[in-house]
Structures are given as structure tokens and as C-alpha cells.
Amino acid sequence: MELTFLGTSAAIPTVRRNVTSVCVQTERESLLVDVGEGTQMQILRGGLRRGRIHRILITHLHGDHFFGLIGLLTSYQLGKREEPLQLIGPPGLAAYIRFMKDLCRTDFGFNLTITELPDVREPRTVLETEHYTVIAAPLKHRLYTLGYRIQERERPGVFDAEKADRLGVPFGPERKELILGRPITLSDGSVVAASEVVGEARPGRSITICTDTAPCPMAVQLARGTDVLVHEATFEPADRRHARRTLHSTSQDAARAAREAGARHLFLSHISSRYLADTSPLLAGLEEIHDSTRLAKDFMQVRLALHGGGIDVGDCRDRPANEVAGKPAQS
Ligand SMILES: [Zn+2]
Ligand SMILES: [Zn+2]
Incomplete structure (x- = not known):
């Protein structure tokens, strides 16, 4: 199980960070959580397999989290995708896709299922597959927003x-x-x-993604005991008031949520463009709150070892355009 950060900027992209998207790779398939504008290019540059994505989870309908969706679906259509694709997200998603399809007079040849989640009031399972489940919880933001936990099944x-x-x-x-x-x-x-020859069942791994949100108990509940928590940290601790006003979190809020939830590893994402030159204010003092906190960056890849065996953090290939040029997109 691993995750790849495809976009770690808040609101607007910068030369270093694209807007939000995370790819979670499980044994059999990949899921995207949010598809900010430009995510397709990030998938190509990161060397990820576009066709392996079978489900897309959308957290909320602010543009920096889903403006890349229709482009990605259109590319699947042009590439003659055959595998079904499931979209999960807040109400409005289906109307948006329908509107864009009508406007562009296009249709999708693959089976596209859209599951809207209108009334999530506490953490609940919204998807079950043979290998993992997805749990959604409502977060605290300027419009209806869902956090997601991808939980591997017990082995x-x-x-x-x-x-x-x-x-x-x-x-x-x-x-x-x-x-x-x-x-x-x-x-x-x-x-x-069975107990004579088979050991204890081994817990599955989990990745929890909470963006965008002000500090809230539901995020903590969703992330309880998770291996990896990706939490938004739009602002530095000194900007707490601004964070409260806009219903976002500071890096300190994120670290506190991770500590309270007992999350093993924390990754800060959704970073304001004001930290383009210097991200150090975001990390200052956080190790006293949570001892495994990192600032996410685009193309950072996190591999989770089996059964709570730690993580391995590296960079996936951010391939320069001339390396990719001339090669057909992997699908
Ligand atoms: Zn956002
Ligand atoms: Zn937002």
C-alpha cells in the first residue's frame, strides 16, 4: 500500500506545488482523492498508471479539488477506456458531470458510476471491496466536505x-x-x-485524508489509530486567526489532530502559496506535538510496510517533459 502526492498546494498552484490530488495505490488498483486542475500532467510526470485508477473520491466542490476531473474523464474517453470507473463525493457531482457532458456534447463509453454522499454526519463506511473499505466523515469547512479513510481489510x-x-x-x-x-x-x-496452526489476524494498513478543514472532532475520530494521516496545513501557527476565519487549519492544528487521533505518521499538505520561498514557519515546533511529522511535496511517495511495520518515504519519478515526450501515456 502506498500513496503519492500529486498536488500539495492550497487554492492556487505554484511552480513547486500543484493543486490537491493524492493517489493511493492498493494491491489491485489505485484511488485518487481529489483531482485539482493539472492532475493529469502530474500523473504522467509521476509515472503512475492512469488506467489503474478505478475510483475517484472527491472531498468537496471547491475548484482546487475537482477542476481537473472532467479533463481526466475526457482523456479516458479519448483513450477508449473500457474498465468501469466509480466517482464518490458530495452532492452536486453528478449534476456537474452531466452539465459538462451536455455542454461539450460528449459521452463516456466506459461505465461511469457516481455515488453522492449527501448526509454523512459521522464516520461511516461508504465503500467495501474485497481488499479495503472506504470510510467517510464530515469535516468543518465553508461548504460540505468529506474526509476519507482507506482501510485495508484484516489479513x-x-x-x-x-x-x-x-x-x-x-x-x-x-x-x-x-x-x-x-x-x-x-x-x-x-x-x-485453526488457532493451533494460524497466528493472530494481522490488522490492515490505513491512510486517512482530511482536507479542507478547520480543527474538528470528526477528523480525529476518522483518523483514530491510522498509519498515515494526510492533514491540511494551509497556514503557519502564527496565522491561526486567519485559519479560523477561512475554516482551514494551521500546521499546529494538524499536529494536534494527529496526536489526539494516535496517528502514526503525519503529512502536512494543502500549503498556502505564501510559503513558496520558505516553508520553515510551518514546521517550527511541531516535533514537540507529534514526532513523525513531514511536509508533503509533489511527487513524494510513501510506502507502508505490512502490519504497522513503518513507512518508507521517497520521491517518485518527476520525469522531465523531454523524457516523457514521444512515449504514449501508460494506461
Ligand atoms: Zn482547498
Ligand atoms: Zn476548500
């Missing part, structure tokens, strides 16, 4: 093959039954319980 415990051999468990479907937690009966009539 079965480790199978102790040596012990199974000793107990005389044959190779074959019996072992699968045990891994699935069911007891088996051996040919001599003795019963082997």
Missing part, C-alpha cells in the same frame, strides 16, 4: 506449516480451511482447530 494470521506437518495435516484443501479459520477433522478422527 489472516501466519500459517505455521511445521506445526501443521507435526499434527499430520495433509497438503490440500484442509490447510486452506484452517487459514480461513475453520477446524478440520483428520482421518484418525482428531480435530485440529
Whole structure:
């Protein structure tokens, strides 16, 4: 499980940061959370596979979070996408897509499902797949805004093959039954319980994304015990009043939310363009609040080891345009 920051600027893009988008890569597919203008280019520059994206979650309908959506859908259409695509987000999303389709007299050849979430009042599961669930929670912003947690499902415990051999468990479907937690009966009539050969179930990994928001209890609840929390930090702590007025957070607010939620690692994103030259005011003093806090940047990639085994932070390829030129887009 990993995540790639495709845009980490607030409101307007800068030469260093594009507007908001995060790509979460699970074992089988990728999800985008928000699609700010220019996200398509960021996907190309980051070397991500556009066709692997099967779901797009939109947090709210401020332009810096979804103005890139219609462009991306149009590119899928031009690229003759066949796989279905699911959009999840606040009410208004379907009307927006319909309006743009009518205006441009276009249609999508792939199956596009739009799921609007009009009445999320507390954290609740809004999507379940075989491998992960998505939980949404309402945040505190100038219009209806959702935070999302992508939660991997629990994995079965480790199978102790040596012990199974000793107990005389044959190779074959019996072992699968045990891994699935069911007891088996051996040919001599003795019963082997799953707990004898299978360890404790291992918790799945999770990534929680809270943007845009003023400090709020729902963000903390959504992020409870999460491995990685991406939280907006539009302003430095000294700009607290301005943050309150605009219903955004300071970096200190984000660190406090992470501490309160028991989030293992915090990444600050949605950074105001006023910090183009110097981001140091954002990080000052934060280590006293939360000891694993980093400032996100475009193309930063975070890999989560299995079962709370820590994270590995690197840079995905920000490929210069001349490297990409002439090569067809990966899909
Ligand atoms: Zn924003
Ligand atoms: Zn906003």
C-alpha cells in the first residue's frame, strides 16, 4: 500500500506545488482523492498508471479539488477506456458531470458510476471491496466536505506449516480451511482447530485524508489509530486567526489532530502559496506535538510496510517533459 502526492498546494498552484490530488495505490488498483486542475500532467510526470485508477473520491466542490476531473474523464474517453470507473463525493457531482457532458456534447463509453454522499454526519463506511473499505466523515469547512479513510481489510494470521506437518495435516484443501479459520477433522478422527496452526489476524494498513478543514472532532475520530494521516496545513501557527476565519487549519492544528487521533505518521499538505520561498514557519515546533511529522511535496511517495511495520518515504519519478515526450501515456 502506498500513496503519492500529486498536488500539495492550497487554492492556487505554484511552480513547486500543484493543486490537491493524492493517489493511493492498493494491491489491485489505485484511488485518487481529489483531482485539482493539472492532475493529469502530474500523473504522467509521476509515472503512475492512469488506467489503474478505478475510483475517484472527491472531498468537496471547491475548484482546487475537482477542476481537473472532467479533463481526466475526457482523456479516458479519448483513450477508449473500457474498465468501469466509480466517482464518490458530495452532492452536486453528478449534476456537474452531466452539465459538462451536455455542454461539450460528449459521452463516456466506459461505465461511469457516481455515488453522492449527501448526509454523512459521522464516520461511516461508504465503500467495501474485497481488499479495503472506504470510510467517510464530515469535516468543518465553508461548504460540505468529506474526509476519507482507506482501510485495508484484516489479513489472516501466519500459517505455521511445521506445526501443521507435526499434527499430520495433509497438503490440500484442509490447510486452506484452517487459514480461513475453520477446524478440520483428520482421518484418525482428531480435530485440529485453526488457532493451533494460524497466528493472530494481522490488522490492515490505513491512510486517512482530511482536507479542507478547520480543527474538528470528526477528523480525529476518522483518523483514530491510522498509519498515515494526510492533514491540511494551509497556514503557519502564527496565522491561526486567519485559519479560523477561512475554516482551514494551521500546521499546529494538524499536529494536534494527529496526536489526539494516535496517528502514526503525519503529512502536512494543502500549503498556502505564501510559503513558496520558505516553508520553515510551518514546521517550527511541531516535533514537540507529534514526532513523525513531514511536509508533503509533489511527487513524494510513501510506502507502508505490512502490519504497522513503518513507512518508507521517497520521491517518485518527476520525469522531465523531454523524457516523457514521444512515449504514449501508460494506461
Ligand atoms: Zn482547498
Ligand atoms: Zn476548500
